Amino acid sequence: MQRILIADDDASIRGVLRDFLEDEGFHVAEADHGAGVLSALESGNGARPDLVLMDVRMPDKSGLDVLREARSATAATATTGSQLPVVIMTAYGTSNIAIEAIQLGAYDYITKPFDLDDVLITIQRFFEREALSHQVHELSTRLGERDPNEVMIGNSAPMQEVYKTIGRVARSDATVLVSGETGTGKELVATILHNSSSYARGPLIKVNCAALPETLLESELFGHEKGAFTGALAQRKGRFEMANKGTIFLDEVGEMTLSTQKKLLRVLQEREFERVGGSLSVKIDTRVISATNKILPQEIEAGRFREDLYYRLNIIAIYLPPLRDRRDDIPLLVEHFLHKHRYLAGSKPARVSQGAMRLLMDHEWPGNVRELENMIERATVLSQGNVITEEYISFSGADSRRFVDIGQRLRKGTSLRDLLSDVERQALSEALTITDGDRVQASSLLGVELTEFRERMGVFGL
Numbered sequence: 499m500q501r502i503l504i505a506d507d508d509a510s511i512r513g514v515l516r517d518f519l520e521d522e523g524f525h526v527a528e529a530d531h532g533a534g535v536l537s538a539l540e541s542g543n544g545a546r547p548d549l550v551l552m553d554v555r556m557p558d559k560s561g562l563d564v565l566r567e568a569r570s571a572t573a574a575t576a577t578t579g580s581q582l583p584v585v586i587m588t589a590y591g592t593s594n595i596a597i598e599a600i601q602l603g604a605y606d607y608i609t610k611p612f613d614l615d616d617v618l619i620t621i622q623r624f625f626e627r628e629a630l631s632h633q634v635h636e637l638s639t640r641l642g643e644r645d646p647n648e649v650m651i652g653n654s655a656p657m658q659e660v661y662k663t664i665g666r667v668a669r670s671d672a673t674v675l676v677s678g679e680t681g682t683g684k685e686l687v688a689t690i691l692h693n694s695s696s697y698a699r700g701p702l703i704k705v706n707c708a709a710l711p712e713t714l715l716e717s718e719l720f721g722h723e724k725g726a727f728t729g730a731l732a733q734r735k736g737r738f739e740m741a742n743k744g745t746i747f748l749d750e751v752g753e754m755t756l757s758t759q760k761k762l763l764r765v766l767q768e769r770e771f772e773r774v775g776g777s778l779s780v781k782i783d784t785r786v787i788s789a790t791n792k793i794l795p796q797e798i799e800a801g802r803f804r805e806d807l808y809y810r811l812n813i814i815a816i817y818l819p820p821l822r823d824r825r826d827d828i829p830l831l832v833e834h835f836l837h838k839h840r841y842l843a844g845s846k847p848a849r850v851s852q853g854a855m856r857l858l859m860d861h862e863w864p865g866n867v868r869e870l871e872n873m874i875e876r877a878t879v880l881s882q883g884n885v886i887t888e889e890y891i892s893f894s895g896a897d898s899r900r901f902v903d904i905g906q907r908l909r910k911g912t913s914l915r916d917l918l919s920d921v922e923r924q925a926l927s928e929a930l931t932i933t934d935g936d937r938v939q940a941s942s943l944l945g946v947e948l949t950e951f952r953e954r955m956g957v958f959g960l
């Protein structure tokens with residue numbers, strides 16, 4: 499039974515809420531002062547309320563004080579952000595208090611006088627969300643140990659839609675197409691889906707369809723027989739065969755040529771294929787997850803992607819929104835990455851100053867979560883695990899100014915490696931600006947292979 503603690507110094511309000519919530523099937527406890535709430539929140543598992551409905555005005559401490567103290571008490575163990583299972587009750591018209599409460603980590607607020615049905619809706623939403631994030635955590639947790647590379651962070655409404663879909667399709671083996679801009683977490687979703695599917699015991703085989711020219715990609719996917727082409731000295735198994743009883747992750751599927759698309763379609767339809775240069779057909783039992791940062795319907799329109807293949811791949815669609823459309827998730831992600839990229843193993847995570855947080859909240863994040871992660875990792879190193887202030891946050895636009903300060907940066911202890919990496923980052927981003935984002939042109943401008951260029955872009959979260 500879900501446990502709700504009602505904290506209000508007004509006994510009649512507690513009484514009304516208690517009767518109502520008990521009728522709705524909740525287990526209800528009461529507190530008439532703030533300290534009671536704190537000790538309840540800190541109590542062991544069995545006694546800890548699942549949700550607290552808390553008045554802002556209480557005799558000993560205000561609800562805001564309680565939030566502040568509860569937050570600092572739980573911060574050390576928080577893994578998913580700093581939200582508290584608290585709904586604040588405030589007098590109508592005190593929106594500044596409501597806002598502050600949310601900033602301090604309350605889940606939501608209701609205004610007094612309240613309508614009991616609204617209270618119930620808020621409570622139900624809370625528990626629904628809890629169940630979802632619990633589910634996603636379960637999914638991203640394997641064998642009890644949580645790998646920070648396999649947790650999805652973010653509580654924004656669009657991410658909750660994503661979690662719902664993941665939850666629904668996880669255990670099924672449906673074909674999923676994950677789309678979204680670069681760095682939004684497509685590969686992460688694929689990994690979580692694989693780990694929670696019935697193919698989880700099998701391998702997760704990744705193929706980057708953009709990294710290889712057409713002929714190599716086909717032999718990579720389907721393998722080849724000895725002598726299939728010059729250099730095919732022995733028979734080789736392709737990724738589809740390696741992924742037998744597991745998942746194949748076709749990354750950047752929008753980059754496949756039409757002829758490879760046709761072959762892929764056949765494999766998906768017939769669940770069998772022949773190795774390049776061979777005639778024996780090989781059956782597959784593999785879950786297919788693909789990803790793209792292109793808008794495939796547009797590619798279809800332009801004649802670059804087969805519509806029939808699109809429908810095969812897109813049985814279930816998961817769209818990951820760009821970070822700039824869910825800025826509320828930034829603080830949670832920052833906290834997560836501070837944990838993940840601690841300066842030294844076992845050391846405390848760095849903190850981000852308010853000013854630096856403001857910069858992070860305002861940035862457009864063209865490289866999305868990956869760009870944010872790289873930035874936090876870099877700032878942690880530059881600040882040597884101490885407070886990350888504005889000076890450690892720099893976006894490519896501001897980089898040009900920084901080179902003037904090489905001497906100054908050296909004096910601050912910046913290493914040659916970091917300086918060079920800043921130069922490289924700027925060169926990449928300038929090349930992209932000059933070529934209007936055309937990676938092929940940008941890579942030739944820089945005199946590097948496209949694959950290397952892409953890889954470096956990934957490193958810098960561009």
Ligand SMILES: Nc1ncnc2c1ncn2[C@@H]1O[C@H](COP(=O)(O)OP(=O)(O)OP(=O)(O)O)[C@@H](O)[C@H]1O
Nearest residue numbers: 649650651679680681682683684685686791867868
């Ligand atoms: N919601 C999230 N919570 C935590 N980490 C995330 C989240 N989204 C992305 N990341 C992290 O950001 C990095 C980039 O994610 P990922 O590689 O999955 O992006 P992608 O969409 O596949 O990008 P690309 O299109 O460039 O290949 C990874 O380190 C991933 O763990």
Ligand SMILES: [Mg+2]
Nearest residue numbers: 684685749789
């Ligand atoms: Mg990817």
